[in-house]
Amino acid sequence: MTYQNTPDFAKTQDQKDPLSRFRKEYHIPKKNNKEVIYFCGNSLGLQPKRTESFIQNELQSWKEHGVEGHFDGDRPWAEYHHFSKKSLARLVGGLEEEVVCMNNLTTNLHLLLASFYQPDGKRVKVMIEGGAFPSDHYAVESHMEHLGVSPKEHLIVLQPADGKTFRTEEITEAILKRGDELALILFPGVQYYSGQYFDMKAISETAHQVGAFAGFDLAHAMGNLPMNLHDENIDFAAWCSYKYLNSGPGGVSGIFIHQRHCSDPNFPKLKGWWGHDHNTRFNMDNQFVPNPGVDAWMLSNSNVISTAAHHASLELFDEAGMAALRKKSLSLTGYLEYLLSSDDLISRNIDILTPTDPEARGCQLSVFIAKNGKQIYDGLIAQGVILDWREPNVIRVAPTPMYNTFSEVYEFCQILKALVIIYGA
Structure with a gap:
């Protein structure tokens, strides 16, 4: 043009x-x-007009059904997280079994790090970008400290050579240089300060080449750019929904875990009641049987009101198309x-x-x-x-x-x- x-x-x-x-x-x-000229969707997206009716529908269901709303109505609350899976899978380029909306972003980062940061022998280091968003930096530090690994010694904070943005080769060369010392690379999809969109495929491939996991914070990428997480073999990702996804302040987060990991019932995870197989969840026998796929990482039932707003926005993304x-x-x-x-x-x-x-x-x-x-x-x-x-x-x-x-x-x-x-x- x-x-x-x-x-x-x-x-x-x-x-x-x-x-x-x-x-x-x-x-x-x-x-x-x-x-106004609203150029702040990277911080908080605008409210869809249909959000009010989506929330009102759930308030009406609560009003009419009480606790039975978990199993009655058009969208029973016990299955509420399922209703966004098709939309989320399209947005991230994943399978429905690889995506779920739940919790908030930093909570989900902690859950994912508990699964994917498994230091072993000399493989203890984590790589993040310089100037990472505080949530990412703090989450990584806390998991390292919790496991007795010194961030001062083993957290690699990569800086761009030009002081502004990275060349992909800078990142991949740094990964190869650390080799079998690296346990995990955690980068954003889009860097919040510079706005740079990283080559997640190249970063992930190089991480796998040296035996490390690669995960991404998609807070500034979700709803902003088309993605292809499954085919690019991304290990895991998390995002928020209140920026480009326009799902309301503090809106529900979501996660992606690749099929090769989430289909393994023995993959490390923190367990919660809602992660138990939904068919036997109410047996209450305290014998954890994981849900199929990424739903095994769920801790609690959905925040229905927040997720209703999320559904309203996702419907618009389905209509427009990424x-x-x-x-x-x-x-x-x-x-x-x-x-x-x-x-x-x-x-x-x-x-x-x-x-x-x-x-x-x-x-x-x-x-x-x-x-x-x-x-x-x-x-x-x-x-x-x-x-x-x-x-x-x-x-x-x-x-x-x-x-x-x-x-x-x-x-x-x-x-x-x-x-x-x-x-x-």
Whole structure:
């Protein structure tokens, strides 16, 4: 696509957008009596209009059935986690037996580390990326410490050579260098700060080559990029649902465990009542028989109200399709990059930290502002542009294809330019 820095070009792209109807499916917040430009779906997605009815249905079931709602009604609560499996499997490129929604993200990271971090002999080291999200860093440290392994000695915090983003070869060479000392590699699918999308297949293949497991935190990848976890032989992954999946603040998390692991009833795991085989769960004999597949990792029954909101959002993803969303995302984020880079004034005052290769990023561009970044950020917020700030001097701008438009991208850049004139240039 040949971009143009004009409002007419943006308007034309919106008119041609086959996904344009989905914007009407969401509640767009207002500021100054005008809909905001909401570029913060990487932090908290907008509320689908149908969420209220999905939640109300479960409140009505509770009202009418009481405890019998676990087994009565259109979606009995005892089986509630099953109703999202098809959607989740499509989103991650997995099998239904490999995915389940449950708990919250950090809880799930701990459960997965309890299974996949099994230090043995000299194989004790864990590799994460420098500047990892605190949840990942803290979870890894705590499991190492719990097992008597010193993070100071054995936690490898890999730094990018250019100080910004990684080349895949940097990561794979570091894995090969550590060889049989490595027990586990835990990386994000998309790095929260830089917005870099990692080559999960290459990382996983190299980890397996040296005998280590490879897992991924997909908090910023889920609902953002198409994935193919099963065929790429990813060992495990976890994600949240409140960012691009638009399932509500603190919304239910989910996990993927590859079939070769989750089909093994003897694979290490922390056990819970809901992980027991559903056919004999209520025998209450305290003789653990795991559910088939990833459901064996469940601890407790579903948080039905939160999961109802999740179902509402997943229905929209089923309707839109990740292939179509990704196609629009490439154009939308590409247009944002074009406008930021082609304007002489803006480009002199910013640095885009996110890779320029569209295949190495999702929706988000992380923009470093050289001068008076916080004042510019505050000015954007005051004028109804909702995005977020990360120290030092970075705004994360995430035009999401489900509900954002080309015209919003154009308007954002006009507002940014005016603020740069005031505070930056």
